[in-house]
Each structure stands twice: as C-alpha cells, then as structure tokens.
Amino acid sequence: MPSSTARRIAASPAAQPSLPDELLEDIFLRLDDGEDLVRAYASCFTFRRVVSGRRFLRRYHSLHPPPVLGFLAVASDGPFHPAEPPHRSAPAAAAVARAADVALAFLSDPGRWSVRDARDGRVLISREAAAVSGDAFEELIVYDPLHRRHIQICPIPGDLDSSASSANGIIFYEIRTLVFNSVTRKWRAVTSFAIIGTTATFRWLSCQGRRHYSCSCFCWTGYGRKEMLVLDTREMKFSVADLPRESYNQMHSVVDAEEGRLGLLILVGSRKLLIYSKTWPDNGDGLKDWQCDNVIPLFDRNWFFSSGGAEGYAVLKAVALYQNQIVGKKSDTQYFIVEIKTLMIKRLCSMKPGTDAPHYLYASFPPPLSLPSLRN
Amino acid sequence: MEVDKGKGEAEETRKVAEADRDTVTLKSSDGKLFEVSKEAAARLSTVLAGMIAGGSIDDNGTDLKQIGSEALENVVDYCNKHANSIPSAALISSSISFNTAPFKEPEEWERKFVDRLSHDALFDLVEAANFLGMERLLDVTCHKISEMMKGKSPDQIREVFNIKNDYTKEELEEIRQELAWAFYDD
Numbered sequence: 193m194p195s196s197t198a199r200r201i202a203a204s205p206a207a208q209p210s211l212p213d214e215l216l217e218d219i220f221l222r223l224d225d226g227e228d229l230v231r232a233y234a235s236c237f238t239f240r241r242v243v244s245g246r247r248f249l250r251r252y253h254s255l256h257p258p259p260v261l262g263f264l265a266v267a268s269d270g271p272f273h274p275a276e277p278p279h280r281s282a283p284a285a286a287a288v289a290r291a292a293d294v295a296l297a298f299l300s301d302p303g304r305w306s307v308r309d310a311r312d313g314r315v316l317i318s319r320e321a322a323a324v325s326g327d328a329f330e331e332l333i334v335y336d337p338l339h340r341r342h343i344q345i346c347p348i349p350g351d352l353d354s355s356a357s358s359a360n361g362i363i364f365y366e367i368r369t370l371v372f373n374s375v376t377r378k379w380r381a382v383t384s385f386a387i388i389g390t391t392a393t394f395r396w397l398s399c400q401g402r403r404h405y406s407c408s409c410f411c412w413t414g415y416g417r418k419e420m421l422v423l424d425t426r427e428m429k430f431s432v433a434d435l436p437r438e439s440y441n442q443m444h445s446v447v448d449a450e451e452g453r454l455g456l457l458i459l460v461g462s463r464k465l466l467i468y469s470k471t472w473p474d475n476g477d478g479l480k481d482w483q484c485d486n487v488i489p490l491f492d493r494n495w496f497f498s499s500g501g502a503e504g505y506a507v508l509k510a511v512a513l514y515q516n517q518i519v520g521k522k523s524d525t526q527y528f529i530v531e532i533k534t535l536m537i538k539r540l541c542s543m544k545p546g547t548d549a550p551h552y553l554y555a556s557f558p559p560p561l562s563l564p565s566l567r568n
Numbered sequence: 569m570e571v572d573k574g575k576g577e578a579e580e581t582r583k584v585a586e587a588d589r590d591t592v593t594l595k596s597s598d599g600k601l602f603e604v605s606k607e608a609a610a611r612l613s614t615v616l617a618g619m620i621a622g623g624s625i626d627d628n629g630t631d632l633k634q635i636g637s638e639a640l641e642n643v644v645d646y647c648n649k650h651a652n653s654i655p656s657a658a659l660i661s662s663s664i665s666f667n668t669a670p671f672k673e674p675e676e677w678e679r680k681f682v683d684r685l686s687h688d689a690l691f692d693l694v695e696a697a698n699f700l701g702m703e704r705l706l707d708v709t710c711h712k713i714s715e716m717m718k719g720k721s722p723d724q725i726r727e728v729f730n731i732k733n734d735y736t737k738e739e740l741e742e743i744r745q746e747l748a749w750a751f752y753d754d
Contacts, residue, residue: 205732210691215698218706222671222714230750234722234743237734255671283749558749 209238216242221252226259226284226561233560244560253563257504258555260529261285262541264294264307264315265551271296271307272337272554276541284558291559292337305333310552311405311502313338313565338556339564345372348379364388367421369428374567385430387421396421404446404500407454407472411446413500420446424473436468436482447501449485449532456482457506457530462495464488467532486535498527503555505529508537511545529553592620594644595629596637602644608651614701634699639692646681646705674708682712687730721751 209216220243223229229252233243242248259281262274272294274285288294296302296317309316319331335342348370368384387393396414404411411433412421418440422431435444439458449455449469458466467486475481498509508528524542531538543551556562591603610617619625632640674682682690690712697705716728722740726733735743744751 205726205730207732207734209729209731211694211729212698215694215710218710219694219713219717222711223717225718227750228718228720230747231720231722232717232725234735234740234747234750235725235729235733236731238731239725287747287749560747 209236213238213242217248217251220248221255224256226256226557229561246563249561249563252561253557258313258557259284260503260505260540260553260555261288261558262554263527263543263551264310264554265543273541273543273551276539279538279540281540287558288338288556293335293340294337296335298335298340298342299333307550307552308332310554313556313562315552315554334566336565338559338562339566341564341566343374343566346377346379362388363390363393365393367430369423369430371428383428383430385421387432402445402497402500405502406446406448407452409454409472411454413444413446415443416441431474433474434479436479436484438466438468438484443497445497445501445506447506447530447532448504455485455501455532457497457501459490459495459497459508462490462493464490465495465530465537467535488530488535488537490537493526499551499553503553505531505553507540507553589627592616592625593627593629594640595626595631596635596640597633598637600637600640601629602640604644604647605651608647612647612650612702612704614703616700632700635696636692638689639696642685642689642693643696643700643702643705646702649677649681650704671711672704672707674711678708682708 211219216239220229220232220239223232229243232239234240260275261281262272262285264271265273272289272292274289275281279285296305299305301319305317305319307315308318314334314336317333317335331347332345333342334345365387366384367387369382370379371382372379396412396417402413404413408425410423410425413435417435419432419434422433423429424431435456436458438460439456442461443459445457445459447455447457449467452472453469454472456468456470458468460466465488466484467488468482468484470481470483492513493510494513495508495510497506499507501507506529508530510526510528512523523545525545526542527540528537529540530536590606592606592609594602594604596602606620610620619630624630635643682693685693690709694706694709694713696702697709713728717725720728722733733740
C-alpha cells in the first residue's frame with residue numbers, strides 16, 4: 193500500500209486507481225443514480241470492469257430500485273410508452289427504447305399478444321387460447337425486452353383451474369396459486385384460499401378489481417371493498433386485511449411505504465391524497481394498526497388511480513377539469529407517479545385519450561447496468 | 569529528526585498502568601506510536617479485536633506496517649471520538665434494516681470528521697479502515713468519496729481518484745454515444 197507521502201510525491205495521475213476493487217465497489221454501491229455509475233464507467237478501464245462486473249451489479253440491484261422507464265400497455269403505436277421529458281428517466285427510457293425489443297419483434301404475430309404484467313425487468317404477455325384446446329388459460333410468454341430473451345410458459349392444465357360452487361345463494365370461491373417451474377416446465381398447485389361471497393366478490397377478484405404489488409405481497413383491492421386480499425409471496429399465504437375507514441368508497445392504491453411498511457394511498461375526491469401505512473406482516477391489530485403518515489393536496493385536475501401500485505410507486509392519471517364540456521379536441525391524459533419517500537408527484541408521460549388499456553409500470557436499469565432477468 | 573509526541577505520551581501511560589491497561593499502543597509504518605482506548609479499538613475494529621483477544625498486542629507498540637502515521641492518527645482520533653460520542657437513538661434505529669436507505673447515514677460529527685481531511689488523508693483512511701476491519705469508519709469514508717463523485721463528469725471523477733484516462737479518443741466517443749442518457753448535463 194502506498195503511504196500518503198509516496199502518493200503526494202507522485203502528484204501526477206496514476207495509471208491505476210490506488211484503491212482495490214472491493215473498496216471501489218463499496219464506494220460505487222453508494223451512488224444512488226445510475227447516471228453517476230455510468231460516468232464512473234466512462235472514467236477508466238478499471239472502473240468499467242468493476243461497474244460491469246456481475247457480482248457488483250447484483251449487489252447494486254439488491255440495494256437500489258431500478259428507475260421507472262415508462263408504461264407497457266396494449267396500444268396501436270407499440271407496447272412501450274417511455275417516460276417523457278422533463279422526467280429524469282426520460283433519457284434512460286429513450287436509450288432502452290432503442291436497445292430493447294419493445295415491439296415484440298421476436299414474435300411472428302405481435303399484434304395478437306397483450307401485455308399482462310411487468311415486474312423486475314420481465315414482461316408477461318399472452319395470446320388468446322386457440323378455441324380447440326381445453327386449456328384454462330391462454331398462451332403465455334415471459335420475456336426480457338432488454339436482453340431479448342423469452343421463455344414460453346406451458347398452458348395451465350384445466351384440472352388446476354380455480355373453481356366456484358354455490359349453495360343457497362352463497363357462492364364459495366376457491367382461489368388457487370399455481371407456480372410454474374421453468375426447469376421442469378410443469379405447473380404445480382401451491383396454495384388455495386376459500387372465500388364466501390357474491391358475484392361482486394368475483395368482480396373484485398377478477399377483471400374489475402385492481403392488483404398491487406408491495407412488501408413482496410400481491411394485494412387485490414376493489415372500489416367499495418372494505419378489505420383487501422393479500423398473497424404474501426414469501427410464504428405463499430393468503431390473508432384478508434381490513435382497510436381504514438377513510439378508504440371506504442374512495443379510490444386507493446397499495447404501495448411500498450418507508451421502513452418496509454405496507455402503504456395505502458387514498459384519493460379523496462380528487463382533492464387530496466392520504467398516505468396511510470401499517471406494519472407488514474400484519475400484527476393482527478386490524479384497523480388500529482393503520483396510521484396516517486401524510487396528506488398531499490391535489491390541484492387543477494381530475495385525478496384517478498390508473499393502475500395498481502407496483503415497482504414502489506402508485507400511478508395517477510389526470511385529466512383537465514371540465515374536459516367533458518369541451519367540444520372537439522381532447523387533451524392527452526397525463527400520467528404521474530407518486531414517490532412515497534419524497535412525497536413528490538412527478539409526471540411520467542402522456543397518452544392519447546381513449547387509449548385506456550391496462551398498463552403496467554416498466555422499471556429496469558438501462559445498459560450497461562442491467563443483468564439478464566431470464567436464464568437462457 | 570523531530571521528537572514524536574505520541575511516543576512520549578505512550579511511554580508515560582505505560583509507566584502508570586503496566587499490568588491491566590485500558591489502552592493499546594499502535595505503531596505506524598513509519599514508527600510512530602499512538603494510544604487508543606482498548607474498548608473502542610475492540611468494538612470498532614475486527615482486526616484489533618482479534619489481536620486483543622488473541623494476546624498479540626505488543627505493549628511497546630503493535631506494528632501496523634500497512635498504515636502510515638497520518639492515517640493511523642486519524643484512525644485513533646476516530647476511535648477516541650467514537651468512544652466519547654453517545655450513540656444516538658437515530659443511529660440505533662437505523663441499524664434495523666430499512667428498505668430505502670441501505671447504508672447508515674454518517675452522524676453529524678462523523679461527517680465533520682471526514683470533511684476536514686485532505687484528499688490524500690481521506691484515501692489513506694479508507695484503506696486503513698479496510699485493513700483494520702473497521703466497518704463503521706469504512707461506511708463513513710466510502711460515503712464521503714461517493715459524495716465527491718455525484719453529478720461529476722468522467723474528467724472530474726478521474727480527478728477525485730487521481731487516475732489517468734486510459735480510453736482512446738474513439739472509445740470515449742463511442743461510450744458517450746451509446747450511453748448518452750447518463751451524460752445529460754455536460
């Protein structure tokens with residue numbers, strides 16, 4: 193190790209950094225912004241080797257959430273709607289749009305496929321099942337647009353499908369979770385949950401409800417529901433969690449809150465956003481456990497939650513006030529993401545009015561900071 | 569040759585408490601001696617804790633041939649300051665895993681401690697902290713260097729680390745074009 197005196201004598205820049213790789217990694221891990229990391233990469237070969245190393249990137253990804261780059265949705269102009277300036281992810285989103293296969297070019301019939309979900313850099317797409325097959329679900333593919341890899345998921349056998357039975361007007365629903373193993377290429381039923389309800393319950397749990405992902409849990413909420421269904425993916429266990437009174441008959445979205453807590457955003461009449469949180473896993477205190485952490489006032493527009501909370505953010509869409517009264521040209525719908533840590537609401541992008549297909553936040557590190565999310 | 573103040577003090581202390589001392593004496597690569605609280609050294613440095621437990625501490629000055637006197641002085645200074653500072657509630661609570669802040673933020677006094685260091689002293693201290701297995705000091709010094717990199721251009725980052733650009737002009741141009749998204753402000 194060079195002593196400080198030695199380094200001072202060699203005042204001119206050295207060919208190699210004096211610090212060993214492990215210390216460079218420790219320093220680089222503390223750079224929250226991918227941009228800073230890439231500028232380090234552009235400084236010298238040693239830094240480039242450290243930054244692009246798999247070990248370093250794995251550590252970096254485990255500590256920093258990937259930036260949200262835009263939406264994936266079914267639309268005539270392709271499935272990717274990148275973040276637009278002045279959002280700070282806009283340059284990275286544009287880079288990913290160029291580098292990635294966002295148009296599903298690997299498929300012979302991309303037009304027939306729809307985006308069904310997106311998480312951890314992976315996208316789930318589906319094609320309607322051929323009428324002849326007895327399979328319960330449509331064809332499914334998971335793909336990684338940035339690394340141009342995909343895995344075909346076998347159809348779910350009909351006998352593993354969910355079921356419902358009724359007696360005396362009460363419907364018993366059974367919800368099952370199935371896990372697909374990409375090595376054995378087989379589906380396996382993991383857990384099931386019985387719920388008694390009416391047809392409204394079915395609507396809540398299917399198309400009309402909303403699915404969120406927070407604290408490693410999938411949460412299903414529905415307008416007018418006083419509870420949400422939670423699937424903790426660490427234990428693959430279902431539970432029902434009561435929602436705070438303030439959320440009744442208001443739109444709400446589940447997000448990650450600070451300190452690993454489960455957050456709930458409640459949109460009160462387009463005027464304000466209440467931020468609630470509770471410990472998770474649930475400590476069994478029911479409603480008492482919810483606490484209101486903050487209130488964000490909203491102005492100037494009609495606000496709605498436009499999709500489930502995911503990737504650490506809630507998604508709001510805003511349309512101009514009195515939009516309905518204006519005859520003729522409608523302005524684009526603006527989409528915003530709510531950042532719980534900073535309590536900021538930032539505009540992500542806009543979409544043409546009417547393109548209201550389900551959309552999913554797409555978050556990923558752009559190259560050279562990304563790692564393939566699927567094994568070939 | 570100047571008389572070493574640290575050495576004089578060390579000799580004084582040795583005379584006072586020969587048998588059961590509550591300090592240890594450390595010797596830098598250039599032969600200077602420094603006294604540090606045994607409790608703080610054992611708590612803050614896994615390497616020193618191992619040496620104390622294993623009885624390999626030399627009362628005449630444990631040789632740390634890897635560490636220069638300026639860096640060792642800062643290490644000792646940090647240990648003593650740490651021994652005197654009452655761990656705040658914030659520090660204790662932040663040690664519980666916190667999703668959005670993977671690293672413990674430096675305390676105010678730790679921030680001031682690294683802020684007053686010269687460029688070379690800071691880089692020597694990172695290496696000393698690493699060599700001695702001082703996790704907390706490593707946190708604080710790495711945090712400081714990462715702060716020096718934030719928002720900087722590759723040229724400025726090279727200055728921070730005092731390294732040469734070993735890319736060719738063509739390679740740099742290629743990187744800037746491919747990774748234009750990271751060069752928004754220069």
